[in-house]
Amino acid sequence: MQKEDERNFSPTSEDPQTAAGEVDGVNLEEIREFAKAFKIRRLSLGLTQTQVGQALSATEGPAYSQSAICRHTILRSHFFLPQEAQENTIASSLTAKLNPGLLYPARFEKLDITPKSAQKIKPVLERWMAEAEARHRAGMQNLTEFIGSEPSKKRKRRTSFTPQALEILNAHFEKNTHPSGQEMTEIAEKLNYDREVVRVWFCNKRQALKNTIKRLKQHEPATAVPLEPLTDSLEENS
Amino acid sequence: MQKEDERNFSPTSEDPQTAAGEVDGVNLEEIREFAKAFKIRRLSLGLTQTQVGQALSATEGPAYSQSAICRHTILRSHFFLPQEAQENTIASSLTAKLNPGLLYPARFEKLDITPKSAQKIKPVLERWMAEAEARHRAGMQNLTEFIGSEPSKKRKRRTSFTPQALEILNAHFEKNTHPSGQEMTEIAEKLNYDREVVRVWFCNKRQALKNTIKRLKQHEPATAVPLEPLTDSLEENS
DNA sequence: AGCATAAATAATAA
DNA sequence: TTATTATTTATGCT
Numbered sequence A, B: 001m002q003k004e005d006e007r008n009f010s011p012t013s014e015d016p017q018t019a020a021g022e023v024d025g026v027n028l029e030e031i032r033e034f035a036k037a038f039k040i041r042r043l044s045l046g047l048t049q050t051q052v053g054q055a056l057s058a059t060e061g062p063a064y065s066q067s068a069i070c071r072h073t074i075l076r077s078h079f080f081l082p083q084e085a086q087e088n089t090i091a092s093s094l095t096a097k098l099n100p101g102l103l104y105p106a107r108f109e110k111l112d113i114t115p116k117s118a119q120k121i122k123p124v125l126e127r128w129m130a131e132a133e134a135r136h137r138a139g140m141q142n143l144t145e146f147i148g149s150e151p152s153k154k155r156k157r158r159t160s161f162t163p164q165a166l167e168i169l170n171a172h173f174e175k176n177t178h179p180s181g182q183e184m185t186e187i188a189e190k191l192n193y194d195r196e197v198v199r200v201w202f203c204n205k206r207q208a209l210k211n212t213i214k215r216l217k218q219h220e221p222a223t224a225v226p227l228e229p230l231t232d233s234l235e236e237n238s
Numbered sequence C: 001a002g003c004a005t006a007a008a009t010a011a012t013a014a
Numbered sequence D: 001t002t003a004t005t006a007t008t009t010a011t012g013c014t
Helices: A003-008 A030-042 A049-060 A064-078 A082-088 A093-098 A104-109 A114-138 A141-145 A163-175 A181-191 A195-219 A227-235 B027-044 B051-060 B066-076 B082-088 B095-097 B103-110 B116-136 B140-147 B165-176 B181-191 B196-217 B227-234
Strands: none
Touching: A003 A082, A030 A114, A049 A114, A064 A104, A093 B095, A114 A141, A114 B196, A141 B196, A195 B116, A227 B066, B027 B116, B051 B116, B051 B140, B116 B140, B165 B196, B181 B196
């Protein structure tokens, strides 16, 4: 459509909006735009990557796993403008340092998926999404049927731990922030909670601790000594 | 299985698309639509509820926390059609059972926010979002500035090894699948990668080799002898 | 109304 | 393939 204007493409074209480039005859900007739009459309239907992946595997054959979707979507799933996007590309910073002037081509090739491959999968995703949207418009039943698994899984009710349970959990956490599966099972049994609930509790607890530490460090960077050991126990994962 | 008397509800409400209803002079359907659109617009800008909440608190005063956004957005954040939506409303199923014919009014009142309150906050959100979108169009800088906090905290990137690095790594691996910590440090330095990254690479490499061996053994279980030594060296992990 | 935090999702490492 | 971590969303409570 605008092939003839390509002569305008010069290394001085700093405008991020148009600094697209091509690789293997694939318009990277186009792919990027598509990925962005795809994500919005997916979210609008209230679907997860996993759901789309499963549904695609069913209708289009395997090779459309969550990872694959992610890898496509990530081409620019974060909706940043090109300038931002460049800094968040998957490509190794090493390569970027070696080829500071070849941002797009070099970085795209460093993605697990090549632009060529992306180009190939694009119509499949497009077709599928269009179909899904049509189903959605026709009624939720249709979409549900199309997807296979129900897209509206009810969220688990928020568990509320008793003070006693929390006391015990905290005691365990202080001794060990990373209890083994075995330990967690035991704790769960002792407290009569779901093992999964216990596991998540530890995840969130570690997260909370990490945040606390981070905050403390920011406020008094010079006197952070006392917390170091705990920090370490969170980092070292084995 | 509707055995209850539905006289409280409009008898002509066959079409779910228009079965909105009003409460306190507030058009619930309209609120719902707005919430849905708001979420899409928010996502399109790549903003989180938290970010919007913080930004709103700054420009409009407090009381626009993430929780509040959530509670507004959730009015129907999942974009289901009314029929579905009814079944997914936040209201307790208990209430639903008690008043099967009063779906909208009862359920909405069960939300922490009242329709009236929603109506009140709506223009504020609308105004803010319009402004945010305008900023976004004017360039990321503007939006970032408007939001205050940076919407894009960089995430650690997945390391991708260069072919050259891989060649060297593989060479080392062939000589020794279990390099000492010292050796790994040296390799990491030589290649200019994080030591940890190198360590993990060896872990995954051993794993891959193990799988390969396992597969080979399955195919020719009788002649697997030559590989035993390697397997052993993979096992002993200290 | 809003905090604290449980649950869910996406990304990454093991 | 499985675990963990990083982020986001949603909810119980008062």
